[in-house]
Amino acid sequence: MSARSVAQEFFDHMEAGEVEHIIGMTAPGAVVSLVPLGVRGSMAEEGASYLRDLARAFPDLLVRVRRLFVTTDNTAVAEITADGTQAADFLGVTNQEKHFDLDQGWLLEVTPEDMIGGVTAYWDQNQLYRRLGVKRLDKITITAR
């Protein structure tokens, strides 16, 4: 196993909505930072909660890894594209069955034991809102048809 294959497996499970598998890949005390959501916490709680919401809202989710490399400190750096069709409310956005595609950057810190010790993710929430039909940042639940 390598950090590269750990990362690929992480995104395969994300696509499949297999959150328990992902949590099984994390080291005890693994942390997560979902930068656009202002979420910082543990992978077991905040990370798992986000991934479950994602899987429920986008059951046809596709995750394509566009670029992946591992830095000298064993961090896997991934540029991915996620796309899917909304099937349930997500992050306060009412479901309008809209399709989204969103490019994202993820950092997965991998331990010498090939466990994930830290996850940091970047994307543009404005792009996500736009694709899901949200018109104003202060009225996320009000969407355009």
Next chain:
Amino acid sequence: MTTDATSAGSSTMSRADTAQAAVTAFFGAYQAQDVERMVDLCADNADFRYVPFEVRTRQRVLHGDGKVRTVGKAIWTALIDAFPDLSNTMINVRSDDEGNVAAQVSIGGTQAKAFGVIACTGGHYDLPHLFVFHVGSDGLIDDIAAYWDNADWNKQLGWLEID
């Protein structure tokens, strides 16, 4: 290419260190608001992709996607013009032995002019960014991609419309 740009890659440094030095020099030039120097640290045909940069016009969507010397230079110049105290803080830089670099950087500034659709209210922003670079064996950056959250940026500047 400049002599200084090439000197980022000393033969005694590993490829990872060389790449990291090039990226550090790039953000040093950005901090100094020296756009010409930023461009000089990049290869002539360096690719550029600011992922969240989307400008919607009546007919089409313009993306921040192209070359450093055209799209990149124009965006950096416009940013510094609109935010004259634009500055950056490098939080973390990681690299590998093939010239790939990931940099977590905080960028902020105070608005002095309209920027895109965002009218100037004199607001200040600080925003976390992820930059992903590739640095060639000559020590020059040949690819830049960046990720940030425009929702956070727009809210800090008082712009709540999602166009």
